[in-house]
Amino acid sequence: MIKCTAVMVTSTPAPVLAVLSHVRELRDGHVLCELGENHEDDHAVMLDDVDDGSGGAVWARWNETGVQTALLPWCPAGPPEDRACGLFMDHGSVHSWEVIDPTTEAIRRELAKRYPDHFPEYVDDDGD
Structure with a gap:
């Protein structure tokens, strides 16, 4: 499933930005929804x-009427490859391993042309 394309422009207060300075998107002034497209709940x-040790993360949830931040526990689901879902519990979308960001995929395919050993899943059977 393709990634949701919702964007929220942010104006993060300086004290909050100081604590969350490692969140590049906040420094850039926008965040992107991490859920799959056509999800039924907030972005x-x-x-x-x-x-x-709480087993969770701080998430921003938004819709057309406002934004909230909350500490949410991680989704307990894991696929056959034994990778955990990178979303919060009870997210209203497919699990994170099923969400495809077309821009990230395009970048990986270009990198695979230069570094095929690092991206074997993107190299065709005939080596292209």
């Missing part, structure tokens, strides 16, 4: 992985 982006 969402992870702002910070909370490494305090």
Whole structure:
């Protein structure tokens, strides 16, 4: 499933930006929804992985009427490859491993042409 294309323009207050300065999107003045397209709930982006044993992350959730931040637990689902879902519990979309960002995919395909050993999943059977 293709990634949702919703964008939220941010005007992050300086004290918050100081704490979350590692979140590049906040510094850039926008965040992108991480859910799959056509999800039924609010848009969402992870702002910070909370490494305090709580097993969650700080997420921004937004819709046309406003924005909220919340500490949400991680989705417990994991695919056969044994990678955890990178979204929050009870997200209203497919799991993160099913969400495809077309821009990221295009970049990976270009990098695979230069560095095929690093991206074997993008190299054709005939080596192209």
